[in-house]
Amino acid sequence: MTEITEVPSPFCGIGTDDLSIQVDGLDVKVIENGCAVNTPAFEQAVTDTSARVDGKDVSLEVAVAQAAELLRASNQPVIGGCATDVNGMRGVMALADRSGAVVDNMNFTGARRNFLALQDTGWMNTTLAEIKNRCDYFLVVGVDLEAFSPRFFERYLWNEESMFLTDTSQREVVYIGKAPSGEASTSPAGGKAKILPCADADLPEVMAVLRALVKGKKIVAENICGIAVSDLQAVAEQLKAAKYGVVTWAAGTLNFDHAELTVQMLSEMVKDINTMDTRCSGFPLGGKDGDQTANQVCGWISAYPARARFSSGFPEYDPFLYDSNVMLANGEADALVWVQAFNAAAVPPQTELPTVVVARSGMTFAKEPDVFIPVGTPGIDHAGHAYRLDNVVAIRLKKLRDSGLPSTADVLNAIEQAL
Amino acid sequence: MLIKLTGGTVYDPASGIDGQAKTLYVQDGRFVKRPADDVKIDKEYDLKGKVVMAGAIDMHTHIGGGKGNIARMLIPEDHRNDPVHRSDITRSGCGHAMPSSFTTGYRYAEMGYTAGFEPAILPINARQAHMEMADIPILDKGGYVMLGSDDYLLRMLTAKKDQKAINDYVAWTMNAAKAIGVKVVNPGGINAFKFNQRQLDLDEKNSHYQVTPREILQVLATAVKEIGVKHPLHVHGCNLGVPGNVETTLDTMQGIGGLPMHLTHIQFHSYGTEGDFKFSSGGAAIAESINKHKNITADVGQILFGQTITASGDNMRQHANHGFANPNKWVCMDIECDAGCGVVPFKYRDQNFVNALQWAIGLEIFLLVDDPWRVFLTTDHPNGAPFTTYPHLIRLLMDKSFRNDMLATIHPEAQKMTTLASIDREYSLQEIAILTRAGAAKLVGLEDRGSLAEGAWADITVYTEDADREKMFEKPDYVFKDGELVVVDGKVVHTKWGTTHIVRPDWDISVEKDLQKYFDRFMTMKVGNFKISDDEITEDGRGSLTTHGLNGVT
Numbered sequence: 001m002t003e004i005t006e007v008p009s010p011f012c013g014i015g016t017d018d019l020s021i022q023v024d025g026l027d028v029k030v031i032e033n034g035c036a037v038n039t040p041a042f043e044q045a046v047t048d049t050s051a052r053v054d055g056k057d058v059s060l061e062v063a064v065a066q067a068a069e070l071l072r073a074s075n076q077p078v079i080g081g082c083a084t085d086v087n088g089m090r091g092v093m094a095l096a097d098r099s100g101a102v103v104d105n106m107n108f109t110g111a112r113r114n115f116l117a118l119q120d121t122g123w124m125n126t127t128l129a130e131i132k133n134r135c136d137y138f139l140v141v142g143v144d145l146e147a148f149s150p151r152f153f154e155r156y157l158w159n160e161e162s163m164f165l166t167d168t169s170q171r172e173v174v175y176i177g178k179a180p181s182g183e184a185s186t187s188p189a190g191g192k193a194k195i196l197p198c199a200d201a202d203l204p205e206v207m208a209v210l211r212a213l214v215k216g217k218k219i220v221a222e223n224i225c226g227i228a229v230s231d232l233q234a235v236a237e238q239l240k241a242a243k244y245g246v247v248t249w250a251a252g253t254l255n256f257d258h259a260e261l262t263v264q265m266l267s268e269m270v271k272d273i274n275t276m277d278t279r280c281s282g283f284p285l286g287g288k289d290g291d292q293t294a295n296q297v298c299g300w301i302s303a304y305p306a307r308a309r310f311s312s313g314f315p316e317y318d319p320f321l322y323d324s325n326v327m328l329a330n331g332e333a334d335a336l337v338w339v340q341a342f343n344a345a346a347v348p349p350q351t352e353l354p355t356v357v358v359a360r361s362g363m364t365f366a367k368e369p370d371v372f373i374p375v376g377t378p379g380i381d382h383a384g385h386a387y388r389l390d391n392v393v394a395i396r397l398k399k400l401r402d403s404g405l406p407s408t409a410d411v412l413n414a415i416e417q418a419l
Numbered sequence: 420m421l422i423k424l425t426g427g428t429v430y431d432p433a434s435g436i437d438g439q440a441k442t443l444y445v446q447d448g449r450f451v452k453r454p455a456d457d458v459k460i461d462k463e464y465d466l467k468g469k470v471v472m473a474g475a476i477d478m479h480t481h482i483g484g485g486k487g488n489i490a491r492m493l494i495p496e497d498h499r500n501d502p503v504h505r506s507d508i509t510r511s512g513c514g515h516a517m518p519s520s521f522t523t524g525y526r527y528a529e530m531g532y533t534a535g536f537e538p539a540i541l542p543i544n545a546r547q548a549h550m551e552m553a554d555i556p557i558l559d560k561g562g563y564v565m566l567g568s569d570d571y572l573l574r575m576l577t578a579k580k581d582q583k584a585i586n587d588y589v590a591w592t593m594n595a596a597k598a599i600g601v602k603v604v605n606p607g608g609i610n611a612f613k614f615n616q617r618q619l620d621l622d623e624k625n626s627h628y629q630v631t632p633r634e635i636l637q638v639l640a641t642a643v644k645e646i647g648v649k650h651p652l653h654v655h656g657c658n659l660g661v662p663g664n665v666e667t668t669l670d671t672m673q674g675i676g677g678l679p680m681h682l683t684h685i686q687f688h689s690y691g692t693e694g695d696f697k698f699s700s701g702g703a704a705i706a707e708s709i710n711k712h713k714n715i716t717a718d719v720g721q722i723l724f725g726q727t728i729t730a731s732g733d734n735m736r737q738h739a740n741h742g743f744a745n746p747n748k749w750v751c752m753d754i755e756c757d758a759g760c761g762v763v764p765f766k767y768r769d770q771n772f773v774n775a776l777q778w779a780i781g782l783e784i785f786l787l788v789d790d791p792w793r794v795f796l797t798t799d800h801p802n803g804a805p806f807t808t809y810p811h812l813i814r815l816l817m818d819k820s821f822r823n824d825m826l827a828t829i830h831p832e833a834q835k836m837t838t839l840a841s842i843d844r845e846y847s848l849q850e851i852a853i854l855t856r857a858g859a860a861k862l863v864g865l866e867d868r869g870s871l872a873e874g875a876w877a878d879i880t881v882y883t884e885d886a887d888r889e890k891m892f893e894k895p896d897y898v899f900k901d902g903e904l905v906v907v908d909g910k911v912v913h914t915k916w917g918t919t920h921i922v923r924p925d926w927d928i929s930v931e932k933d934l935q936k937y938f939d940r941f942m943t944m945k946v947g948n949f950k951i952s953d954d955e956i957t958e959d960g961r962g963s964l965t966t967h968g969l970n971g972v973t
Contacts, residue, residue: 006945017948097511122748128943129755161940279615300520300551303491303498303513314502314511317495392485392754394546
């Protein structure tokens with residue numbers, strides 16, 4: 001039995017790297033600094049060790065050959081999921097280039113709300129260490145942050161020391177939209193977050209009014225979607241009075257039509273505040289299921305985010321047309337490769353098409369895929385790299401045990417070579 | 420495999436060979452002595468009448484790291500105009516302003532370049548820079564790690580830590596980030612922007628730390644020299660793009676007191692305030708100062724007209740210039756108490772007075788700096804123009820009548836504000852070889868590169884002589900990388916992986932104690948997880964590290 005300290009996690013998105021983990025053969029136990037997201041993700045048992053074709057155990061070579069056969073017969077394969085480490089994603093890109101596939105990260109439909117805003121007007125954003133040391137006013141829009149990331153407050157807002165705040169417990173936290181599900185946002189000094197609740201679908205209107213107030217526009221209404229305009233006015237004034245305000249949102253939870261316009265409204269408001277003699281930054285939440293990793297790697301290899309098509313022999317990007325779920329539903333694809341090395345519960349979409357699944361050991365299926373190849377999990381079974389939510393920091397994942405499972409990159413590169 | 424390159428006209432400034440016919444021999448990737456007559460030659464290339472140079476080295480090009488990838492994400496419409504098909508031997512991608520990684524490697528190689536150095540590696544983003552560069556085929560690569568706006572250094576300065584402690588921190592960071600040089604961008608300014616300062620002149624104090632850019636330059640230039648790093652401190656100065664910044668730049672050169680210092684994209688720092696538009700050329704004054712100060716080197720950062728995107732660590736200045744974004748979208752980031760970045764698309768226009776004069780200022784500096792060993796050919800890719808414009812830039816330097824024809828087409832008021840028409844100088848092939856090969860290798864501190872001498876690695880470019888220098892330089896007959904033929908007639912025929920060039924200066928182990936405390940208290944990762952290990956570069960079987968020597972440490 002060994003104990004490994006300072007273990008980084010690829011699961012929570014916020015790059016916690018202080019976990020202590022006990023390894024006993026294939027059993028992994030988080031003994032320090034676990035959380036509701038990381039502990040189960042690390043501790044999930046290895047069950048499948050053998051690849052399968054049509055439900056029967058086969059050697060890796062046979063499974064790879066069969067996967068290549070299915071891709072060879074396909075005119076428009078899609079590679080969905082794309083939840084893996086940097087090397088795994090490099091494998092996805094090489095395979096897509098070779099087979100003319102569509103690459104589509106499973107969180108892209110949420111992330112699209114950010115990309116559309118980014119590619120239309122841009123933004124001013126910050127990263128975790130800046131929040132930890134500088135942020136004096138924290139506005140959470142439309143997301144239950146502690147459910148998203150249980151240790152966010154503990155690590156990045158209620159940290160004992162910061163370089164530029166004398167007392168971190170005096171930071172102000174305000175929620176607009178969803179209310180927090182627990183007490184993580186309550187400061188160590190007992191200060192509770194201010195909550196201005198509204199329905200998700202009302203956020204476009206509420207944020208438009210907040211931006212108008214920031215810009216000093218007069219609002220005639222007294223109440224917007226259940227929130228008193230005077231409360232929003234107070235938020236606007238506090239954002240402008242803060243030395244380093246931060247506005248956070250999670251694109252994935254903004255589940256209403258044209259939520260990209262709300263992301264844009266927030267981002268433009270942040271830009272506005274930076275012209276009012278103070279600083280303010282946006283902070284998009286994400287980083288789960290390898291989504292930042294997929295977008296970064298696809299970004300440097302194709303120049304586009306991770307929803308791109310390679311069937312013309314060169315990369316083409318369309319955030320709507322190359323949605324793999326839409327393509328499967330409309331009969332625009334004829335084979336599916338599902339890559340998910342992190343989360344055995346994230347199963348492929350249901351389809352009658354030939355399906356190859358390259359996924360974490362332990363995934364169970366309503367309908368057995370044509371080919372299933374269990375792979376190791378980056379940061380548990382092999383070393384690797386994964387991106388944090390803030391898009392700048394890649395963490396170095398450790399190998400914790402010797403499971404003998406191949407990596408995503410091993411498998412995808414073998415399929416690509418077989419083509 | 421023994422290769423014979425027969426009878427080419429060789430330009431190898433590193434060996435003092437200037438246009439002599441010479442036969443070269445290559446074995447196992449390096450140049451070797453002429454073998455005995457009975458040794459079998461495996462492959463001979465008849466290069467009679469051809470121009471032979473070492474592979475070119477771009478000593479300042481943004482090819483790896485987060486801001487480049489933000490730039491890619493920001494402008495899909497730019498990529499759509501330049502799709503790059505896959506082939507049996509090459510990967511697909513996109514080109515133009517901020518090409519994808521594979522395309523970057525192919526297009527550099529197709530112009531005869533065999534190495535490129537990323538000049539702005541944030542320590543916290545160094546993993547990404549190396550991972551991106553690991554996906555650039557053919558080229559050797561490396562980078563300069565950015566310091567000077569990191570809170571750790573500024574805390575040291577406020578606490579009056581001695582130079583030795585700073586040297587240890589700089590050396591530690593270079594090792595942790597796998598760098599070959601040290602860069603400073605708007606010294607302290609990126610940090611000051613986080614405290615809402617919007618400008619920071621050379622002697623202006625950071626409002627929190629009470630430290631000035633001049634002090635930062637002094638301690639970092641001293642550190643780089645004292646730890647023996649050959650590449651001088653690489654400086655992106657104060658006040659980028661601000662009319663009148665020529666005075667700051669002259670003061671920066673003068674003020675460093677003889678320490679080795681490289682001023683990058685100096686064109687952007689050479690502006691006066693004369694004339695009807697309060698914007699004038701400081702090119703002559705800057706060139707004169709470079710000529711006088713032998714400790715100073717500079718690359719130009721030439722602008723060329725057209726669409727590009729600017730990606731810089733200098734978010735203070737990028738934010739100030741966001742109003743010029745074209746198309747109108749831009750990104751600024753504060754990053755990890757380390758630095759920041761700003762990404763602003765730009766369209767330089769020849770009929771815009773300022774852009775036209777920027778173009779002329781860059782050329783003035785090229786032509787008025789006497790010593791070709793101390794000036795370097797860059798566009799600060801992609802900030803002044805994409806690197807694919809280099810053959811055009813070379814023609815502007817080598818061909819006075821072409822240059823004057825171009826000059827006649829730009830904004831008429833800009834024509835009046837430049838002395839360019841009166842400058843007769845035309846660069847020779849040997850001088851181009853110095854700027855882009857021998858001089859660059861020397862400046863970066865590369866051993867056995869940028870030269871055709873025995874023992875050097877066989878990175879070779881072969882051109883067909885052509886009076887139209889743009890045509891000549893955009894399509895080499897052959898390019899060899901480490902002795903392997905990778906390009907024929909300007910097209911990639913074979914790909915391989917280059918190495919990553921680094922240095923490993925010594926540091927006192929005790930420095931890590933303080934750093935560990937700092938990381939635990941204020942940073943978001945453990946110091947042990949911050950440091951990049953060798954195997955992160957080499958474990959995929961493609962990457963390798965080449966460690967270069969240091970100057971004698973005093």
